[in-house]
Amino acid sequence: MGITGLADMIKEEAAEAVSSFPLEQYRDRVIALDASIAIYQFRMAMPKIVNRNGENISHLQGLFYRTLHLLENGIRPVFVFDGRPPDLKQPLLARRAEAARARRDAAEPHQAENLPRPLRQDCETLLAYLGVPYVQAPAEAEATCAALVKSGKVWCTATEDMDALPFGSLRLIRHLSSKRNCEVEEFSLPDILQKLEMTQEQFVDLCILLGCDYCGKIRRLGPKKALMLLRQHGTIEQILQNIDPQKHPLPDNWDLEGVRRLFLQPEVADPGQIRLEWRDPDLEGLVRFLAHEKYMNESRVCRRLQRWQEAQPQPEEAQPQQPVSPEAGRQRRLGEFFSVSKRAHPEVRGARARAQAGLRDRQGHILG
Structure with missing residues (x-):
């Protein structure tokens, strides 16, 4: 789900913080991709591709084509896999599992859930053959993506969910695809904070008020009013002291401090211990x-x-050292x-x- 309505709010209130670029703009950049979100898209958005063993392999085809497309454009991708979901996310995952059972598609992975082990192992095998690194996050993938961006190891996070911004990713790109003329949408976190005149802590409070994966929303508090109140009072605690609790009741089991810690002090893989290498x-x-x-x-x-x-740059022609036999110079098929x-x-x-x-x-x- 991500942050409800955050993209639209940013485009309305901080339009200068959003830019559109052709994919070629990111040549020579390292991009961290949320693997679960990408694989979910391939499984759900693409036509189902079933092999002779009855396996749905649409995720492998999507991952294969998209990764080669990025490599052809001079982009170095790194995929980040989710770890254990935070305890505060369990109610949301339970609701999603129930909805999946109701649709009779419980065998399919759903957005922001851990991937089934065989499906994930296949993706890791494919990435290894593609020569592309992947990282295991201890918890939420977007949090580790954001940590990699903040450390300077990668340039930006690529995901459709807006969670990467409250996690602290300095740049977020959306709408990444394998289309030849692909244009992506880039959100700049420093520009967002400047235009909204907020600190990162206040921005996290805004995301909590809008609605996130870790807690319910305050009832009858829409996006415009939430932004107005936060600008006026500065924190959620101050807002609660200035609104009618009968008109705006808190959700059940609302752990405000716990959710704040998840965004501001998330459990992430240590960027200093991560070595990223790409091979042909x-x-x-x-x-x-x-x-x-x-x-x-x-x-x-x-x-x-x-x-x-054919898209790879051809090496400079080397001067022949000495004659070689026709068999030695033959190109293998x-x-x-x-x-x-x-x-x-x-x-x-x-x-x-x-x-x-x-x-x-x-x-x-x-x-x-």
Whole structure:
């Protein structure tokens, strides 16, 4: 859920803090992505893709295409996985689980919930083959993303939820996609605080009043009134002393201090202990995992990897040192690693062979 109505409020009250940029603007930047939110989008927003084993692999296809798209644009992604949800979030998760059972889709992961272990392991395996690092957060992924931004290890947080801002992420981008002309929306936390004339602590109070994942809302206190009262009185405690408790009753089990601590002093992975490294994708491993283990369409996998290869800058031509044999200089093909079944339809074999023949790295050898 994130923070109810926060994006709209910022656009109305602090419009200068929001910018739109083409994805190319983030070339050479490191971006931290909330893995659970991204995977939830792939599972729910994309058409369901079921392989021959009856597994829904839409999340793997989405993660594969989006990550390659980021890499092609010179962006270095790092995915952050949720840890144990805070105790204050358990009532919300229980309501979501009940709603899932009512819809008879309890097997599917839902936004901001821990991913089932097999699904998560598949995503980690895919990221490893893509050469992209991932981080395990001890609690909320957005909190660790924000800590990475504040430490300078990454440039911004990419997620659809606005929680990253009260957690302290200096920059948040939304609407990231694999579209060729993708434009993202960037929120600048320092600019938001300046335009709203608030401290980070007051901004957290505003997010609590708007509605968050960790507590209910004060009844009949809408966004405009909440902002007006906070500007006037400075803290939630002062607001409570100046509103009618009968008209604006507090929600049950309202732990204001506990929620504040979650935002201002969250449990996060120590950025100083995190080492981020990127490698070239393991092309052989990707085809083996996606096409041969998960039964994603092999021709599509190979074509997408070929596009990634063709987008890479070509190395400068080296001067030949001494003659080499034709066999030593021969470019190896993907078919040398994976034979084409003789029983496959000729058109399938042809498409597969054409895709495999073009899949070479920038030196002409398959990455192993």
